[in-house]
Amino acid sequence: MAFDGRLLSGVSVFMAVVEAGTIARAAEALGLSPSGVSRALARLELRVGARLLARTTRALSLTEEGRRFYEQVGPHLAGIEEAAIEASGSTAKVRGKLRVNIDAFFSRMVLARHLGAFLARYPELSLELIMRDSVGDLVADGFDLALRFGEPPQGSFVARKLAETRVITVASPLYLKTHGRPRHPRELEQRECLDFYDAAHGRPYDWEMRRKKEVLPLRTRSRLLVSDSGTLLGACEAGAGIAQILEIGHEQLLRSGRLVELFPDWSDERFPLHAIYPSRLHRAAKVRAFIEFCLEILGKAG
Numbered sequence: 001m002a003f004d005g006r007l008l009s010g011v012s013v014f015m016a017v018v019e020a021g022t023i024a025r026a027a028e029a030l031g032l033s034p035s036g037v038s039r040a041l042a043r044l045e046l047r048v049g050a051r052l053l054a055r056t057t058r059a060l061s062l063t064e065e066g067r068r069f070y071e072q073v074g075p076h077l078a079g080i081e082e083a084a085i086e087a088s089g090s091t092a093k094v095r096g097k098l099r100v101n102i103d104a105f106f107s108r109m110v111l112a113r114h115l116g117a118f119l120a121r122y123p124e125l126s127l128e129l130i131m132r133d134s135v136g137d138l139v140a141d142g143f144d145l146a147l148r149f150g151e152p153p154q155g156s157f158v159a160r161k162l163a164e165t166r167v168i169t170v171a172s173p174l175y176l177k178t179h180g181r182p183r184h185p186r187e188l189e190q191r192e193c194l195d196f197y198d199a200a201h202g203r204p205y206d207w208e209m210r211r212k213k214e215v216l217p218l219r220t221r222s223r224l225l226v227s228d229s230g231t232l233l234g235a236c237e238a239g240a241g242i243a244q245i246l247e248i249g250h251e252q253l254l255r256s257g258r259l260v261e262l263f264p265d266w267s268d269e270r271f272p273l274h275a276i277y278p279s280r281l282h283r284a285a286k287v288r289a290f291i292e293f294c295l296e297i298l299g300k301a302g
Helices: 005-020 023-030 034-048 064-087 104-119 173-181 183-190 229-237 251-256 283-300
Strands: 053-055 060-062 096-102 125-131 146-149 159-171 192-198 207-211 214-218 221-226 244-245 270-278
Touching: 005 023, 005 034, 005 053, 005 064, 023 034, 023 207, 060 064, 060 221, 096 104, 096 283, 104 146, 104 229, 125 283, 146 283, 183 214, 192 229, 192 244, 214 251, 214 283, 221 229, 229 244, 270 283
Parallel strands: 096 125, 096 146, 192 221
Antiparallel strands: 053 060, 146 270, 159 244, 159 270, 207 214
8 A cells, every 4th residue: 555645644733733732732833834734634534534623613622533543543653753763863862742630739749849850851841730630531631641649540541550658647736735646546536637628539538547457437527628738738737637648748747747647557548649641652752751750759759
């Protein structure tokens, strides 16, 4: 079969539009005019005999045929790109734009102070960190990967566990001075506790304590529910109540004594951190570089 250069060109434009989210942004990235991108998309749709993108004046979205086309063609384009990089003798080249759907807590408490080093290491890479409540549709939303605590969602994703962190129960010295220190986890059911909102399930996180294989569910009472970790920490430090937090990112607060871990022998609950990405992207150099950097800083955390 003869090589169809115009088909490959149209596919490249289509992939750029999906990943950029708009025709205007794709045109800028490709060095084309928006009208030129639109014409290339129209020619591709005519060539494949199906509508790939639903276009309105405000938004773009993949049709069902477009989604299948994107997922099937993507690995081939990624392979072509990697082959070109390898042929150029620069297999470690990391460049372009990396768009990450990221957990807000991890971004703020763990990653933020290292971002300058990451960008300095890869000067040809630009990074977009977008905080979302859920993973959603990575392909349709134009994300290269997501970073999320908890179990990965069901779907056609590739997930890699990057770390596990302890769930610990803490209070401030002010709270302990005013109310006394609880001697057993069961006492938490009679104390003022601070709830954190689980956006994935639309309700507060359940309270439980674990000691080896022993699991102790708790029915705590709370008059404060928050969805922001900074607010939770501020209220806990001010003595408003007892909270459950992730150990990662809070090591300095514990070392300095601003927060006190209440039950070190009941802290065997672990919360995983996963990198989640569409299978077609898991070998992309920029994705690999970001994941390896996260593993590097997680190894230094604490």
